[in-house]
Amino acid sequence: MTFAAFKKLTAKNFSLRNGAIGDIDAALKAYHTPPATKDKLNTLKQAIDAFKQVKNLKHGNYTQSGREGKSGVTLLGTQVAEALKPAPLVTPSTLVSAHGNLRQVQQGPVGAFPSGTNYRVGAENTRMEGWSYAPFDPVEFSWTSAITSGFHGALSLTQTSRVTEALRRTKMALGFAHRAMVRISKVTSFSSPATTEEALYISSFGSYDARRIARVMRNFTVLKLAIDRGPRIVDMRDTDYGLRCYAACFRGTLGQTDGGTGQVSVLSALTVFLGRAFFVSGTMNYGDSTDATVGTLVHEFAHGAINAVDVPPVDASGTWLHARESDIPTDTNFGASTDNSVQASTATTVRLLGQHKPDYAIVNADSYGQFASGMLRHYGG
Numbered sequence: 001m002t003f004a005a006f007k008k009l010t011a012k013n014f015s016l017r018n019g020a021i022g023d024i025d026a027a028l029k030a031y032h033t034p035p036a037t038k039d040k041l042n043t044l045k046q047a048i049d050a051f052k053q054v055k056n057l058k059h060g061n062y063t064q065s066g067r068e069g070k071s072g073v074t075l076l077g078t079q080v081a082e083a084l085k086p087a088p089l090v091t092p093s094t095l096v097s098a099h100g101n102l103r104q105v106q107q108g109p110v111g112a113f114p115s116g117t118n119y120r121v122g123a124e125n126t127r128m129e130g131w132s133y134a135p136f137d138p139v140e141f142s143w144t145s146a147i148t149s150g151f152h153g154a155l156s157l158t159q160t161s162r163v164t165e166a167l168r169r170t171k172m173a174l175g176f177a178h179r180a181m182v183r184i185s186k187v188t189s190f191s192s193p194a195t196t197e198e199a200l201y202i203s204s205f206g207s208y209d210a211r212r213i214a215r216v217m218r219n220f221t222v223l224k225l226a227i228d229r230g231p232r233i234v235d236m237r238d239t240d241y242g243l244r245c246y247a248a249c250f251r252g253t254l255g256q257t258d259g260g261t262g263q264v265s266v267l268s269a270l271t272v273f274l275g276r277a278f279f280v281s282g283t284m285n286y287g288d289s290t291d292a293t294v295g296t297l298v299h300e301f302a303h304g305a306i307n308a309v310d311v312p313p314v315d316a317s318g319t320w321l322h323a324r325e326s327d328i329p330t331d332t333n334f335g336a337s338t339d340n341s342v343q344a345s346t347a348t349t350v351r352l353l354g355q356h357k358p359d360y361a362i363v364n365a366d367s368y369g370q371f372a373s374g375m376l377r378h379y380g381g
Contacts, residue, residue, distance in 0.1 A: 009070045132269070135234075153238075166278075203350070205367055206355060247275070249301065299345075309336035310337050310364070311324070324338065344367070
C-alpha cells in the first residue's frame with residue numbers, strides 16, 4: 001500500500017498525524033524509499049502493532065478508533081503480514097532423460113547414489129572454490145525434516161568437485177550472457193539477419209524492445225554479481241525434500257540500485273538447495289548433462305536473485321495452455337503458473353513464449369537459463 005493510499009484511508013478531520021499513526025507513516029515512507037528491505041518491513045509491522053496496542057487501551061478495540069473507520073490499519077497490517085511470509089519453495093519437476101529441457105536432466109536413478117569416500121565436506125560455511133557449504137539445519141529449514149534411514153553424511157571429494165565444476169560453468173555462462181546483453185543494450189534495432197547473440201535473445205525474450213532489453217540487462221547483471229559473490233550451497237540430500245530435489249531456491253530479490261550512481265549490487269549471498277538427484281551420476285559425464293545442468297542452475301538462480309517465476313507455455317498461435325496467478329505486470333506473481341509443473345521450460349516453449357508473450361518471457365526463469373546456456377554453447381567452455 002502506498003503512503004498516499006494509507007493516509008487517505010486513515011484521515012481524521014482536524015487531527016495531526018503524530019503519535020502511533022505518525023510512527024506508521026514514517027515506517028511506511030521509509031519502506032517505500034529504496035531499497036525496500038525486510039528490516040524496514042519488520043519496523044513497519046512493529047509500528048502497526050504498537051498502534052493497535054495504544055488504541056486497544058483507549059477504545060477497548062483499535063477498530064473503534066476514528067483512524068480505523070475505513071480499515072486502513074487492518075488492511076495495511078494484512079499486507080505486511082503477507083509480505084513477511086516465507087516465499088514458497090520452487091520445486092523442480094520430475095527428472096527424466098530429455099536433453100534440452102532445462103528442468104529435466106539425465107543423471108541416473110536416485111537409487112544409484114554413490115556411497116562416497118573418506119574425503120568429505122561437512123562443516124558449516126566451509127569455503128570451496130566460489131561457494132560455501134552449509135549442512136541441513138532442521139531449525140533454519142523447518143519446512144522439511146531429516147530422513148531416518150539411508151543417511152549419507154557430508155559431501156565426498158568427488159561430489160564437492162561436481163558442485164565446483166557446475167558452478168564454474170554456470171559462472172562462465174552468466175559471464176557470456178552478461179557481456180552479450182551489454183552489447184545488445186547498445187543497439188537501437190536488431191540486425192538483418194540477426195547476429196547469433198541477437199537471435200538467441202529473440203528466441204529467449206522476443207523481439208527488440210528497449211524497455212525489455214534494459215530489464216533483461218539488469219537481471220543478468222544481478223545474476224552475474226550473485227554467482228561472482230559465491231552462493232551458499234545447502235546440502236539437502238538427507239532430508240525428505242532432498243530425496244526428490246535436483247536444485248531449488250526460494251524466490252527472492254537480491255539486487256539493489258544506488259539512486260545516485262545507478263550502480264547495481266547484490267544484498268547477500270544466494271542460498272541454493274541441492275538434493276540427491278544432483279549427485280547421482282558417478283561418472284561426472286558433463287558431455288551429456290552440462291548444458292542442462294548449467295541451464296537448471298541459472299533457472300534456480302533466477303528464482304532466488306531476480307524473483308523470476310515459472311510461466312506456463314503457450315501454443316503455436318500464442319494461446320495460453322495454463323492459468324497464471326496474475327496478469328497484472330506490477331504484481332509479484334505476474335505470469336506465475338498456478339502449477340509449477342506446467343511451465344515454459346524447453347527451447348521450443350521458451351521460444352513461443354518470447355514470440356507471443358515477451359512481457360512474460362522476461363520474468364520466466366527458464367528464459368534466462370536458455371539464454372545463458374546458449375551463450376555457453378556458442379562461445380565454448
